[in-house]
Amino acid sequence: MSRWSVRIESVVLDDFKNVKHGEINLENKKSAYRASVLGLYGQNGSGKTALIDSIGILKLALSGSRIPAKYADYINVGADYASLKFQFLVKKGEAQYHAWYEFRIRRDLRQEDYSPQNIENSLDPMSKFRVTLYDECLRFQYCDEKVKIRMASLIDTKTEEVFLPKSRYIELVGTDKKTSTDIYVAYKLAEESSRSFIFSRQLINTVRKNCSNVIYTDLINSLLTFGTRELFVINTDTSGLISLNALPIAFKYKYDDEPKETFGQLAIPLNESVLVPMELVDVVRELMSNMNIVLEQIIPGLSIKVYELDTELSKDSKPGKRLQLMSERNGKEIPLKYESEGIKKIVSILQLLIVVYNSESITLAVDELDAGFFEYLLGELLKVISEKGKGQLIFTSHNLRPLETIDKGFIAFTTVNPENRYIRFVNVKGNNNLRDFYYRDITLGEQTEPVYDPTNNYEIMLALKEAGKTYDT
Structure with a gap:
């Protein structure tokens, strides 16, 4: 019996860390490999880790877990909130969804008394703030051998009501007044506890109990399973x-x-x-x-x-x-x-x-995959996984060896423009060495956006000399 598989197809970030705006498609559109691999390269501080961190928040949201207060500091300086949007390919046999899940996060003061006792018992004892996840929206397209559904909203919380469309609310939750009250309470609790409402236990259990439309329930269940059991994030904290x-x-x-x-x-x-x-x-x-x-x-x-x-x-x-x-x-x-x-x-x-x-159903996102790897081994290992693997691997790296060993369609780059953080290189020919091509673009700037903020060796030398005056003997 075939199983549901879920892949992240694209990510769009706004006002998240040092990314004012960035969107990146994770799929290799140039070659038909079974594996999905995305290696992200770029200058220090240019948004590579932001991509992995956004997937870390996605995992917390999809699994109904609490988002730690530290993520309140991930909102871009000067912005009131950060927006995150993810597109998925969800499939099982002939059934296939394209799904979009988006939400915002903002920083709010905690409501409880910030007393020494509460500080000691808090999950984030050093923070007076909490993360609020809000304006969630889950949209989808669907097709199988018999049914086709065009783009439609399944759950949209960007409303004064619990969620819209009203017709979907009735299909998912029903019309029972007590159930509606319980769902409203769950909505408020999710906001107060820094959790997703769409993937909260209360809403999931209610949908499973009351909704007879398997197209809807399968989508929600597959994304929940993906976040809980099949999406793994290895970041610098790990x-x-x-x-x-x-x-x-x-x-x-x-x-x-x-x-x-x-x-x-x-x-x-x-x-x-x-x-x-x-x-x-x-x-x-x-x-x-x-x-x-x-x-x-x-x-x-x-x-x-x-x-x-x-x-x-x-x-x-x-x-x-x-x-x-x-x-x-x-x-x-x-x-x-x-x-x-x-x-x-x-x-x-x-x-x-x-x-x-x-396994086709696994997604692994790793920040600084190259840390500790011998560069030749890293290049060969990624070559094997990208050409013969089945799952999805998203990684950042400073080691450029993989640019010479894996398909060019598996590589993306960050830019120095915070309004357009992620790009794919254009005008790369099949016989080009992507590593050499990258170095050349750092020097000549032939892409639509600069990928490196130039440094001046003479200025670096003067700065080192100025900073080291106290060490002169």
């Missing part, structure tokens, strides 16, 4: 854990003989053993065993072993087992914490790269 001797392992795993899938993220301390719940011990063991199949090919002689130590009870009296990760290289074992940052980075994301290669 990478920072490695420097703090914690290995974040994001995973999605399925046993061959069982239909159930296991997914999530573990942060395993590297400088000590960790108590893992019994139900996850086998998952960690299988993940490492599965990962070693690939790890031994990309770093010859290296494998990761899981040492199982004592069985203990956790603080909530549930049984668990202490585990420690060891690195084995050419028959010699050392604790994984003594390996390089690059090795630990590879281990932390390798399981997800395996799933992206094998």
